[in-house]
Amino acid sequence: MSATQAPVHLPPRAPAPPGPSLTDRAWGLIEAIGGVVLLTVRSLRCLLTPPWLSWAPEAVDQAWILIKRCMIPTAISVFVFGYGPVGVEGGLFFKALGQVDRLGSLYSVGAVREYVPWVTGMVVAGVAGTAITADLGARRVREELDALAVMGVDAIRTLVAPRILALMLVLPLLNLVGLVFASLAGVVVELQDHGNFAGYFASFQSGFSTVDMFANVLKTAGFGFLVAIVCCYRGLNAKGGSEGVGRAVNVAVVHSFAAVWLFNFAFNAVYLAAFPGSLSLR
Amino acid sequence: MVVDGRRVPRPAGSGLGGDPAPAIECRGVHKSFGAAPVLADLDLAIPAGSISVILGPSGTGKSVLLKHVIGLLRPDHGEIDVLGEPVSRMARHEIWDLRKRVGILFQDGALFGSMNVFDNVAFPLRQHTDMTETEIEEIVLRRLQDVGLAGAWALMPGQLSGGMRKRVGFARALVLDPEIVLFDEPDSGLDPVRTALLCELILETHERRGGTYVLITHDILSARRVAQFIALLWKGQIQQAGAIEDMLSSEDPFVRQFLSGDCIGPLGMD
Numbered sequence: 001m002s003a004t005q006a007p008v009h010l011p012p013r014a015p016a017p018p019g020p021s022l023t024d025r026a027w028g029l030i031e032a033i034g035g036v037v038l039l040t041v042r043s044l045r046c047l048l049t050p051p052w053l054s055w056a057p058e059a060v061d062q063a064w065i066l067i068k069r070c071m072i073p074t075a076i077s078v079f080v081f082g083y084g085p086v087g088v089e090g091g092l093f094f095k096a097l098g099q100v101d102r103l104g105s106l107y108s109v110g111a112v113r114e115y116v117p118w119v120t121g122m123v124v125a126g127v128a129g130t131a132i133t134a135d136l137g138a139r140r141v142r143e144e145l146d147a148l149a150v151m152g153v154d155a156i157r158t159l160v161a162p163r164i165l166a167l168m169l170v171l172p173l174l175n176l177v178g179l180v181f182a183s184l185a186g187v188v189v190e191l192q193d194h195g196n197f198a199g200y201f202a203s204f205q206s207g208f209s210t211v212d213m214f215a216n217v218l219k220t221a222g223f224g225f226l227v228a229i230v231c232c233y234r235g236l237n238a239k240g241g242s243e244g245v246g247r248a249v250n251v252a253v254v255h256s257f258a259a260v261w262l263f264n265f266a267f268n269a270v271y272l273a274a275f276p277g278s279l280s281l282r
Numbered sequence: 283m284v285v286d287g288r289r290v291p292r293p294a295g296s297g298l299g300g301d302p303a304p305a306i307e308c309r310g311v312h313k314s315f316g317a318a319p320v321l322a323d324l325d326l327a328i329p330a331g332s333i334s335v336i337l338g339p340s341g342t343g344k345s346v347l348l349k350h351v352i353g354l355l356r357p358d359h360g361e362i363d364v365l366g367e368p369v370s371r372m373a374r375h376e377i378w379d380l381r382k383r384v385g386i387l388f389q390d391g392a393l394f395g396s397m398n399v400f401d402n403v404a405f406p407l408r409q410h411t412d413m414t415e416t417e418i419e420e421i422v423l424r425r426l427q428d429v430g431l432a433g434a435w436a437l438m439p440g441q442l443s444g445g446m447r448k449r450v451g452f453a454r455a456l457v458l459d460p461e462i463v464l465f466d467e468p469d470s471g472l473d474p475v476r477t478a479l480l481c482e483l484i485l486e487t488h489e490r491r492g493g494t495y496v497l498i499t500h501d502i503l504s505a506r507r508v509a510q511f512i513a514l515l516w517k518g519q520i521q522q523a524g525a526i527e528d529m530l531s532s533e534d535p536f537v538r539q540f541l542s543g544d545c546i547g548p549l550g551m552d
Contacts, residue, residue, distance in 0.1 A: 143392035150352055150386050151406045152378040 032255075036233050039156070043164055043229070046157040058162035059169075066128045066170040071177065074123045078178040081119050082185030086110060091189050101199025103186065105207030111182040112212045113271075113278075118264060120175040121223035124167065125256040129231040132163055133252040136235025137245035145236070155236070164228040171224035172217045179216075211275055219267050226259040303366065305330040305462055305494035306351055311360035311370075313346060320346045322518035323360070328511070333488055333495040335505040337540065338515035339549065344498040345389075347515065348466055351496075352384055353377040365461060382410055385455030385463040389470050391447035393439040393454075399426070400435040403454045410458065425453040429483060445476040449483070456487065465497040469504045481507040502543055506530075514540060516549070 020028065046055065086106060094100050136159065139145050145155050183204070190200045234252035238245050272279055304327035313321040320343040328334045338344050349355040350362055353369045362370045367380050393402045403422045407413055413421070426432045429449040439447060448468060455463050465484070469477040481504055488495050499505060505512060506526075513523035514537060522529065522537050529537060539547025 138395075142390065142395070143388040144394055146349070146354055147386070147388055147392035147394070149354055150381050150384070151409060152381050153409055154378075 032233070035237065036229055039160065039233050039236070040229055042156045043161045043232075046154065046161040047165065055157060055162040055165065058158060059165045062163050062166035063170050066124070066166055067174070069131065070124050070127050070170070070174055073127055074120050074174045074178050075181045077119050077123050078116055079181045079185045081115060082107070082111065082182040083189060086115065086182075087185050087189030088193065091193055095194070100194045101196050102203050103190065103194065103196075104200040104202065104204030107183050107186040108204045108207035109212070111179060111186075112208070112216050113268070116178040116182050117175050117216055117220045117223065118260070120171060120178045120220060121227065121260040121264070122257065124171050124174065124224070125227045125231075125260060126253060128167065128170075129227045129256045130249050130253050132228065132231040133235040133238070133249045134245060136160075136232060137238030137248045140236060140238045141241055141245060160232045160236070163232055164225060167224035167228040168221045169224070171227070172220040175216065175220040209278065212278065215267075215271050215275075219264070219271075222263055222267065223260050226263055227256045230256040230259055303330060304328055304363075305365060306496065307361075307363040308347070308350070309361045309363075311347075311350060311357045311362060313343075313350065313355065313357050319518055321350070321357070321360075324515075324519055326513055326520050326523065328494065328496055328513075330494050331492060332510040333484070333497070333508050334511040334513065335497045335499060335509040336513045336515055337502070337505050338500060339540075340500055342515050343518050344500075344515055345466055348386075348464055348496075348498050351464065352381060352386060382406075382458060383461050385458065385460035387448065387451045387455045387463070387465045387468055389467050390444070391439070391451030393442075393447055393450055395439055397439075398435070399431065399437050399439070399442070399450050402439070402450060403457055406454065406458050421457060422453075425457050426450075428456070428487065429453045444471045445480065448472070448480060452480075452483070452487075456491070459491075460493065462494045462496065465495065465499075467499055468497060469499055469501045474503075477501070477504055478507070484508055502541055506541075516540075 087103070090106050091100065091103050094102050094106075136145075139159075148155050148158070186200065186204070187197075190197060194200075231252045234248045234255070238248035240247070306326070306328040308324055308326040311321050311324040311326075312319065324347070326336075326347075336344055336347065346355065350357055351364060351369065353372065357370050360370065361368060364380060365383060367376075369377060369380065372380065393399075394405065397405065400419075400422055403425055404418050407418045407421060411418075423432055423435065426435055429452050431446060431449055431453065434442070434446065434450075439450075442450065452468075468480055468484070472480065484495065484497070485508055495508075497504070497508065509526045511524070512526055512529045514521045514529075516536065522532065522534055524532075530541060532538060532541075536548050538544070539549050
């Protein structure tokens with residue numbers, strides 16, 4: 001005879017609290033944009049006013065940390081992206097058109113102008129930007145930032161300005177390393193699928209332009225600035241304990257991705273309008 | 283000194299009934315976050331040279347008031363004078379100069395996680411003085427000895443207990459010899475014995491060094507142990523303030539209820 005089991009009654013679930021209204025969200029966005037602009041102005045003032053170079057030691061430390069954290073993820077991401085979608089898929093497309101010797105130009109133009117800066121920006125936002133938000137957010141909720149302020153230390157000068165500078169220097173540098181790995185991915189695809197090295201290198205060389213390279217470095221410095229300012233702002237304004245820090249990190253990564261996409265689109269539009277010759281494949 | 287078996291702080295310098303100029307004075311201070319007012323036309327005068335306690339139930343704006351005193355927040359309207367300086371109207375660099383004269387112990391110590399105990403306590407000296415490392419070492423070890431942590435100078439904040447973190451925070455707050463020391467809920471997260479020991483340390487330090495100490499707490503026992511002056515904060519306003527003897531003998535129903543921790547009275551769960 002089997003005993004009947006008593007039904008399990010789960011405790012009633014509390015109704016989810018109502019989220020912020022559309023108006024609140026709109027005000028929140030306006031407030032965030034205003035806060036980011038204000039933080040930008042204050043950071044620039046710290047970088048451009050005495051005591052000179054007071055931010056330099058922290059900027060060097062941060063740059064080194066960023067290189068250590070982001071170098072390998074950037075190299076792997078760029079190589080994989082360059083090998084698969086660009087190399088293998090693009091190579092097949094060129095092969096179908098009987099233009100396999102053109103594959104090199106896809107790297108010297110597409111990689112320099114578009115996908116290496118973009119992938120590097122995403123990796124740095126995801127790896128370094130989140131770390132910056134988590135670090136500053138934890139300091140905020142532990143009242144370390146208040147303690148700094150009480151001791152007469154400007155957190156913008158000592159924490160924010162060095163991080164902005166470090167990201168603006170390191171992101172272009174990582175991007176240059178990424179270009180090497182992207183080109184290497186092209187060589188591997190060529191070696192594996194086509195074997196036309198002469199054509200690859202010739203089209204790579206003819207597609208390469210110095211203006212593209214300058215624009216590439218400028219654009220990635222812009223990415224670095226945007227990721228740094230958005231992530232610092234979110235970290236400095238974290239509230240609500242450890243849960244609040246988690247929320248700040250989540251918002252920071254979404255907003256810095258969006259900032260990178262928007263800036264990338266605007267920059268490319270202006271660049272191609274300013275240098276229309278870049279539109280034609282050489 | 284000891285009165286009725288209870289340790290009572292000795293009035294130091296220009297304490298209660300002495301110098302009429304208060305160390306901290308708030309006049310009509312109002313602060314709202316969104317639609318909710320946290321401080322509502324608050325008036326308060328903290329006597330110089332004494333240990334004052336601002337008492338109030340949780341969520342009544344005690345920490346917000348403290349942040350106004352050190353200029354981390356600015357009032358929507360009203361005036362705050364600290365050591366005779368109008369904090370609410372000062373420029374940022376003037377506030378930083380004033381903050382060098384004010385030490386603060388945050389709730390959890392607010393120690394810098396990347397520095398050991400020694401560097402945490404030495405930080406204000408390195409930041410604001412031209413002392414040599416030998417002089418800094420001497421001062422820091424003396425302050426750590428004052429709070430009973432001379433042997434813990436090499437530990438990182440993560441290796442300290444809650445009570446130890448507060449004592450390191452206290453040593454750091456004292457290291458620049460401030461004229462005012464503020465304590466934000468020094469008893470939070472501590473067991474009764476450690477709370478008593480910390481109160482004893484605050485009393486001893488005040489006896490030895492003088493200055494104006496302001497504690498913010500909701501713990502009546504801590505307040506009774508250390509206070510010379512008590513201000514009761516409720517609904518964003520100071521309901522009553524005065525010397526501890528006057529407050530303990532007050533007939534005001536709110537004061538009586540709060541200081542006795544009674545269930546019956548004007549203060550309810552809402």
